Amino acid sequence: MPSFSVLRGLVLCLSMTLLACQHNGLIKPGDKAWQATPPVLVNPAAATPGAIFQAGRGANLFVDHxxxxxxxxxxxxxVEKTDASKQSTTTTAKDSSVAIPTGNLLGGPVTFKGRDLLDTSISSNQDFKGQGASSQSNRLSGSIxxxxxxxxxxGNLRVQGEKWVTINQGEEFIxxxxxxxxxxxxxxxxxxxxxxADARITYSGKGMLNDANAMGWLGRLFQSVLAPL
Known part of the structure; x- marks a missing residue:
């Protein structure tokens, strides 16, 4: 049977392979799910030889385009612009004390070397202070x-489409x-x-410049949930 170290090595190799496959270089133009939908074809009307009016060949001057x-x-x-911020501060304090009166035993105080042994008091102090802040903003403008x-x-219309732009040694797509x-x-x-409604907007790129700003597969491994620490 394979040892535990061998199995651990196989799991590590498999994890590296899966993380490497997550690179957005797999996204490419021509994806069938994003291809333009062709219009519905309508059979043209039969031509009428010798007639001035031909059905299906007229131009409507008042059509809505x-x-x-x-x-x-x-x-x-x-026209996408969002700004979000959150800040919270919490401060709590609590002081408490309890004093027990001096007790007597057989009609007199219980002392030892002048110290009252039954004189008891309890006190506690609790302080808590927490503070947090978070902010996020994004902006996207253009047209597609x-x-x-x-x-x-x-009657609503479900639309979809993509735009690819190749610049120097990289590609940008929306x-x-x-x-x-x-x-x-x-x-x-x-x-x-x-x-x-239900908008799904994706803006990204691929190429040398995009790769230079992406974390390597080994770094992504140690940042994933599969990392041992």
């Missing part, structure tokens, strides 16, 4: 055009998914991100 069906595109304006993936039963109301879509076919 805002997204309202599967495959339509809509621009999401990223996504496609309508599904029209829900109540992914947005969520649900919007058609009434919130502006005349320019755009909607602010704070009006996207």
């Amino acid at each position: 805002r997204a309202n069906q599967v495959g339509d595109v809509v621009t999401i304006n990223l 055009t996504v496609t309508v993936a599904e029209v829900l039963a109540n 992914r947005v998914a969520g649900t919007i109301r058609p009434v919130d879509v502006g005349p320019d076919n755009s909607v602010p991100s704070w009006k996207v």
Whole structure:
């Protein structure tokens, strides 16, 4: 049977492999889950030879060009800014004392070398002081055009999409998914991100610059719950 040290080495190697696989370099463009949803194809009307009017080939001057069906595109304006802070201070103090009167034994005090043996008193002092503070803020601005993936039963639109930008030796990407109301879509076919329900916004990158700012797999191992200390 393998010794305990061998089993421990196998577990350590497996943990290193799993942590190494968590690197965001596995994220790449062309993921099928984030591909643009094609529009619903409608069979064109049959041509009418010799007629001036051809069904299905007219131009409607009063059509609403805002997204309202599967495959339509809509621009999401990223306006994300959050600030959170918390501070707490607690101070408590308690002083207590108990004095027991001098007792008598056989009609007189009990002493030893002039010291009253039955004279008793108890006192205690308790002090506590705690203080904590926490703050967090983030900001994201920009825009991304996504496609309508599904029209829900109540008319709301489920949208999703991604944008990849390659700069020098690195790639930056933005992914947005969520649900919007058609009434919130502006005349320019755009909607602010704070009006996207169940929004899932991802902004990250890959490449040499991103790798330089990432902790190595060995460091992540010692920072994980698998670390022995």
